Amino acid sequence: MILFILILLATAIAQVFLPWWSIVPVSFVCALFFARSGKQSFLAGFFAVGISWFVYSFFIHWKTEGLLTQKVSEMMSLPSLWILFVLTSLIGGIAGGTSAWAGYIFKPKKRNLQRSPYF
């Protein structure tokens, strides 16, 4: 859970200032310190970025009354504009999850960060 929250917050802050792919190094570094397993780190990264992308895009959609969402979903000939949110969440999620997993792979074996004072 800590990894999930950490990636969610850290990537959101990073993306305000940096390009979208800043989620990759940020998730990677977070996982480097706080990952427990490959699966856990992937899921934490996937849901952290996926949910933040979903929530933010939905917020924009709601605030702008879906004007552009409708047009972009027509541009892509999507059967429903909700698929746009699915795609957005999936793309963000896969990027976040993969980088968090990679962070876990790089995690030094010896130290047990589960007992970190930050936990």
Added chain:
Amino acid sequence: MKILKRIAALLLTGLLVFALNTRFGNIPPLGKFFSPFEGFWRNAEQPGFPESKALKIPGLKEEVFVEFDDMLVPHIFAKNMHDAYLVQGYITAKHRLWQMEFQTHAAAGRVSEIVGSMAKEYDRFQRRIGMTYAAEQALEEIMKNPVTKEATEAYASGVNAYIAELKPRDYPIEYKILDYAPEPWTPLKSALLLKYMAWDLSGASDDLAMTKILERIGAEKTAELFPSYPSIIDPIIPSGVPLDFEPVPLPASAPELPAESESLRASLPSQPDKDNGSNNWVIGAERSATGYPILANDPHLSLNLPSLWYMVQLITPDMNVCGVSLPGAPGVILGFNKKIAWGVTNVAPDVTDWYKIHFKDAYRNEYRYKNGWQKTRKRKEVIRIRGEEPVVDTVIYTVFGPVALQAGEKGFNTSTPQGYAMRWAAHDSSNELFTFLSLNKAQNYEQYTEAISHFICPAQNFAYADNEKNIALWVNGRYTLKRKDQGKFLLDGSTDKDAWKVYIPQGQNPHVKNPSRGYVSSANQYPVDSLYPYYLNWEFASFERGMRINQRLAAMNRATPDSMRSIQNDNYSLRAEYILPTLLSQIDKKSLSKQESKIFQILSSWNLYNNPDEYGPTIFTTWWNLLNDLTWKDDLGNDTRYPAPETLIRLLKERPDSEWFDDKRTKKREVLSDIALKSFQMSCDTLTKRLGNSVSVAWKWGNFKSTAVLHLAKIPGFGRTKIFSGGGSGIVNALKERHGPSWRTVIAPGATPTAFGIYPGGQSGNPGSPFYDNMIDPWSRGELKEILFEDCPGDNTKRVKTSMKFSTR
């Protein structure tokens, strides 16, 4: 082992990021594009107006204040001209950056840089017709003139100040879809934009088609079908207006000897739309309810989003002008100030001619000219192509102009003859921008005529009204002094016999001021009667729109802006009035099937208005088109063109047994009644198959015509389709499927001017803005919006919704 795993993990992550950050084919970079922090989501705008703000930009001399009204029209208050144009550039870029850049890339033949090799042939063609060369010629003149130099440079600084503020996440959505970035704006781009318009309005040429026709049917029949003076005419300059000048001597009339044309290729032409035209008129003070003249204007062009036009008001201590601008050019193009109003329609003089070039050898360094060999000039064009090696193309320039296509070379534009040099008025040095910037400030008739005297190409009918109650119209441009029919066909480039040598003195261009009939008007038709001493072209737009406008104006007293609006939306079909009774009388009703009889009945009871709810226009238009096919295709082929509507109208009414009605492919000798019946039955068949048996909703003209305003780069979902509207080709309300009134305005000068306007789009070029297409619906209903014309900031607190204050950084 661990190392390998780590490398694999890094590689996988790296590849993923790369893949999500790269464009594949038509698919935008997915990560970049879908990110709500950076991608398309960022382009969504909230309903309503942004908060007022103050900001600092480089280059301003003094503070500038901008008010935005409820249509998002900027009213720019500056203390000097430089600052006004600079902020105009900034604000226009803020709303239209992608469009501004894309249009100038399109003009310059640089689309391949954005979309890859699919635009290669288009780009090559733009280079071959010398678009950048033409823009460079214009830029030289623009820079020589202190007014246009200051304006274009300040405008460029403004655009660049805006671009400099942008991070990739702020780019217009089209940059994100196509994955590229804006480049700095330059005055050359303003020149390119004006040449883009010039090509659209004066680039079309039928010389190749006419030469093919001449070869097929001979000189006599060509003259019969394609006369050099129309058979039905209501000229722009009313008949009987005496000449106020002494004509210069005419060139010697030589018999037409078209150049040999062994390499004429058979193919369908693709070139600027023939219906690129417009309406404008001014009704005089004595016929108007306001006590002052009223001017109306609606330019007919391809309808796109973002719209071609952008409304703006520019206020400085010595200028207050309002109207529409072209995004990419400083100043107001069509509009009004406190004293005067002006509007334009296109003139179609023959300003594009083609000369056969005989090269000495395959090196094309020399060509035969006046009993000797003349050297060519070669211009290297590098076409950069996204994802591929650049293509280098050498364009050969002769004394006439560039050779667009070499003999045997396939071209993007198939109405272009091969092995011919192009002589085009838009290649000549000129400064059309100076005309517009001068009109913006003009206070009276003399200043208006001074301003338009600088206008060379594309020639325009400049309608004029002022609050001293003058009305006028100049058919203005620079016209070569030609012998009759010079350049109707392809010409010989080995002599200077048919070269352009002298021009008609500008002051002798057709014009009329305060005519006794009390109104002036133009609808691209033949500008003069046979008393005008000079030849301008053999063909102009057909008579219908001009004649109908004149009928309406002549019957009008106590006109108001709303009566002008009603003319702009006039859907009456003069063509149908001329020929429908004749056509219907040709049909032998006994030979019709039940369905055909029903359709015949509906057409017979049609009120002749192309209103969207009518079925008649659907049937009549289809019938007219098929009647043309059946009459002309067997004689002229399908790689040329058909005669003007007047020719067929005259034949229908006067010579029903004309040989042209005979289908040469059959043994029978057909007359009008045969092909009228055949084309009527074909129409019924086609329409029934397409729209169903029951003549109902789908048959309505508004649904059948189904107007669409598409995105400039044809991005699906970003345009508006199925717009239910009336009008059509040859109708005053010239609204066709993809083409029509790109701006409608009515301006009533007076103590203070009152003006109305609307265009099929919106002020914002952003598909995610509520102001992207907000004017389309009222436009399609024929409504106009009152234009806010302010004197000082804070004049209208009700309509002004937000503001921006600029100071220098």
